[in-house]
Amino acid sequence: MRKFNNRFQPVITLVSRLLLGGVLLVAGGLKAFKPDESAGAVAAYKILPTNIAHLMGYALPWLEIAIGVLLIIGLSARLAAVIGAAVMLIFVAAIISVWVRGILIDCGCFGGGGAVDPSKAAQVHRAYLLEIMRDLGLAMTGIYLYFFPYGLLSVEKPLQKIEEQ
Numbered sequence: 690m691r692k693f694n695n696r697f698q699p700v701i702t703l704v705s706r707l708l709l710g711g712v713l714l715v716a717g718g719l720k721a722f723k724p725d726e727s728a729g730a731v732a733a734y735k736i737l738p739t740n741i742a743h744l745m746g747y748a749l750p751w752l753e754i755a756i757g758v759l760l761i762i763g764l765s766a767r768l769a770a771v772i773g774a775a776v777m778l779i780f781v782a783a784i785i786s787v788w789v790r791g792i793l794i795d796c797g798c799f800g801g802g803g804a805v806d807p808s809k810a811a812q813v814h815r816a817y818l819l820e821i822m823r824d825l826g827l828a829m830t831g832i833y834l835y836f837f838p839y840g841l842l843s844v845e846k847p848l849q850k851i852e853e854q
Contacts, residue, residue: 694837698837698840699839699840699841700840700841701833701837701840702833702834702837702838702839702840702841702843703840703841703842703843705830705833705834705840706760706761706763706766706770706834706840706843707760707761708827708830709757709760709770709773709827709830709831709834710756710757710758710759710760710761710769710773711757711761712757712827713753713754713756713757713760713773713776714753714754714757714758714761715757715799716750716753716798716799717749717750717751717752717753717754717755717757718750718754719750719799719800720749720750720753720797720799720800721750721751721754723800724746724747724750726797726800726801726802726803727746727747727749727750727797727800727802728742728743728744728745728746728747729746729797729802729803730746730794730795730796730797730801730802730803731743731745731746731749731797731802732746733792733794733797733802733803733804734783734786734787734792734794735787735790735792736783736786752772752776753776756769756772756773756776760773760834762843762844763838763839763840763842763843763844763845763846764843764844764845765845766834766838766839766843766845767834767835767838769834770830770831770832770833770834770835770838771831771835773827773831773834774827774828774829774830774831774832774834774835775831777824777825777827777828777831778824778828780796780798780820780824781821781824781825781828784796784817784820784821784824785817785821787817788814788817793805793806793807793809793810793813794813795813795816796816796817796820798820
């Protein structure tokens with residue numbers, strides 16, 4: 690496995706950056722210009738007080754966009770990966786929280802969000818499981834990027850080589 694990673698690490702890092710960065714950029718982009726929907730989606734989790742939930746709903750899309758852009762261009766990749774992985778783990782915890790408490794919502798991960806008709810409980814529970822698995826996979830991608838942040842088409846790696854000279 691180590692030989693495989695040594696050989697293909699620059700490509701794996703690029704794909705990981707594009708995957709995590711792309712998901713965050715798209716998710717943030719879809720929510721950024723609909724702040725009321727985003728705020729409502731965060732409030733639907735019923736974890737934070739309403740005012741704080743709305744503030745988080747307004748800020749979260751812009752954080753996702755910023756992390757996504759940094760990852761895609763490969764600038765501050767390690768820091769962006771850590772923040773991206775942490776965001777994904779927070780999403781996992783929030784989804785588990787609503788699932789355990791029996792709250793039926795659309796996660797609002799890519800826009801929309803909010804309460805779901807109780808007649809669709811089975812679909813929502815299936816969606817929760819898929820969302821948890823997706824976000825855990827993305828968090829693992831961020832963890833990989835913490836250890837191997839420099840790959841192909843990264844702005845940061847060429848800058849480091851210039852500084853070393």
